[in-house]
Amino acid sequence: MFTLTTRLLALVAATSGLAAPVQNGNSNSPVSNLAGFQNAKLSHSAGGNAVCIIGNVPVSVTTQTNEKILLSNPANQSSVTNLFVEYVQANSTLQTMANGGQTTVSGTYNINAKLCYPLNWDSKKSSKTVQFLIHGIGFDKSYWDLASGYSYIDAAALAGYPTFSYDRLGTGASDHPDPIQVVQSSLQVDIAHNLIQSLRSGGFAGQSFSRVVAVGHSFGSIQSVGITVKYPKDVDAVILTGFSTNTNAIPLTFVGFNPAIANQNKPATFGNLPNGYLVTDTSISNQLAFLRAPNFDPKLFTLDDNTKQTFTIGEVFTLGNPVAPATAFTGPVDVVNGENDFIFCQSDCNLPTDQSVLVLDILYPAASKGSQTVIIPGTGHAINVHYKAPAAYQQMLNFVRSNGF
Template identity: 55%
Template sequence: MARMQNIVLIDDSGPRLLCNGRLEAQPWEPQMRKAVNFIESPQKSHCREGNELSGFPAVPLLPQIRRIHSECGPATCLLGLALLATDNWMFWFQPRLVLFLDLMRYLTLAAQRVCHVSSQSARPTTTTSSISLLVHFLQKAATMRTFTLATMLASGTSALTIPLLGSLTGFKDIPVLSLSQGGKAQCYSGLIAVPVTTTGNTQLNLNLPNNQSSVTDIFTQYLTSTSTLVQTLTGPDATVSGTFNIHAKLCFPLLSLPPLVTPPTVQFLIHGIGFDKGYWDFAPGYSQVDAAAAAGYATFTYDRLGVGLSDHPDAVQVVQSPLEVDIAHALIQMLRKGNLLGTKFGKVAIGGHSFGSIQSVGIASRYPDDVDAVMLTGFSLSSASFGLTFAAFNAALANKNQAARFGALSNGYLVTGSPQSNQMAFFRNPNYDANLFNADDNNKQTFTFGEFFTLGKVVAPATSFKGPVDVVNGQNDFIFCQGDCLNPSDQNAPVTGALFPAAGGKCSTFMLPGAGHALNLHYGASQMFAHMNNFLKSNGL
């Protein structure tokens, strides 16, 4: 078991120091008792709460503590106070409050595991002291090699790494805990190994271009009025198998306790081309993750294959739209089965942006039972301006255009060529913050030749999907509406009937005035987030 830092506890016997698993007496600082006074009350069937330090928000009594208390007895009120200490100096001030609460959640889970040990072990009783209960847990966990507590409380960072129990299943390594951009959600992120096989990829008769001139020529040939390039390059269906590392982030409303107390519905959000999972949690006020958490939803975002911190395999034959649909399917199944953080979600609402919406249609079509609702953003039935879009992209070799970030990638990975390319395709001036635009351009992400030539292969009517559908666009979306989603009529309106003929529930649409294709990053994005969350609530999700 890895070396533990000190944990200070308050229980009915007074403050103690648990140092590397040994219980020792520890003098108590009076100001710490003022900071949080969460002491067991033997006369009551629950812990009482208090907070005497001026300027601190009230610490709520977590319902799950009551639940565990009723199951295991008052001894579990040791969860009243658990603070990490290094060299006996307490990291306790208002910006760290969430860290304290997170430790409470983990220790609550620890107690819950102890209360449900195998029948060969003695179940703790109400006469068991609080400290003894935690020591009992540590001893059990050390035997099972399932408990490690390590923190990084470096000044200036809100992220820490806390591995605890077997409940952190699904991630390859210890997930990193952080807050969402607006502080409304607690998020756990890391790599997930996803074994997957698809039979839907296409054998492309395309060699990697040798240089930028060859890249430009491929797109020039594609856009030529008499082009037969697609027919020339398209071969038979191909099977691709492998285990791919996908970097993902699972977020819960602040003060949730996975897996004991979590929302029943998770929003499964897929980003589009040129972005990574950060598109859904870009900045305070521009975060669907924050808005969803405030509305009581969990969110799952991830870097698609070939993007961000996920694997970057063969950019022509492997990173294609069909394989990405099957990766999304595998991830959704993990969420439904409780394979991530031990949290099982009964409802999954899929939400996509642009290529992520294309993926969402593909998932609902091929795996209709995967999702309970579909939210499409930056999407319409029209592909009339796709050629203009890819001309605007002025696609550039990622390893040359962004050598510091993507220098190790093959010539099959591309990025938009310039800030002007990003503006024309994704933004509508002046309806966005220039700082957000610059941040997005500095973090622009890759796409592949394999994706480009298989973009629409997964799109087919989802005839067996019977849930509700929401279609959302920016009024001035260039990619799917050539700059005007109300011309010649509302481009949102026909989507559900054409692609989801069996859709039920309360379907809806929304148009964000003045927004371009990257509508999450435009003024008024919060209106769209509110609409999407209200759509789910109106359908009982």
């Protein structure tokens, strides 16, 4: 029988340029079920290799390890600038003085998510490994699907893997709650945990995944580390991109960002947000932190700057809190860095020694022998924007395959 759901799916498919998903009792179509998503729509990945369900996912979450930050929303841009001057000054005590101790935060937040399947994926026969993608500061989930040839979602789909990406709380189409007391790194880790549990239990599109590979970039890698520390059974493997244990350039990064109040910098996009939501000030700020000239696509650089996303004062003051040795995590780890990553290597990931290898040595003492590291030549922090992004994708997917996922 042709149901209302079928008609709605057909309408969505028609308006998105997709063939209508089959809706019957014998269907193995991955997009024949939109359960778990609100206001769902269908789309293709940038290169057309994946079909995706996009919609809001309500996440009810409680964390007991947010910080009570003893700061209020800044009154104006001068206050923001002075805050970061104090944050990076020699022998600064601002972060310690602003820490009012741990506090519990609870809420239900809409997270905008995208579940993508390879075009020929079959719910009964295909891989039940999903790659769980977490973007970094300055981006939203589109980081993983920028354009044809610069889409990890496309590359994963060609290799046979579904992917789940989402706008972190406080970015993109997800909710933007209090930017100081709520949107912090600890809560972000617990949101990721809840989403992973839903993927394993069949909470999205009626599909349950038996294996999850966390893939992070930058702040998303910090959260991936946090997952393996706090919830070591959540994921079977982890890929950390744009991340090391070298934090020497973090203060330089914030200086380079020249953090600007989002509602003043881009009022048409962020005009309704409180002053604790910030963005990088200019395209110069973005290039300094994220890119290595001339090894990136100028069109993607322009796209990146035009679509830059917010970060919060709460995230800045809790940035590294999730990072600790993941002594209980025994799965394989892949560390992928651009050779000229500014943020985590001060532009040379080979000095004073290979910074990718150090991540394994310091944070993952129990990781399996299938672990790998790589440094991508001539590439900056935002690997996906650089010409060598496909080489990074190939290494990442080879890592997943070689470990039997």
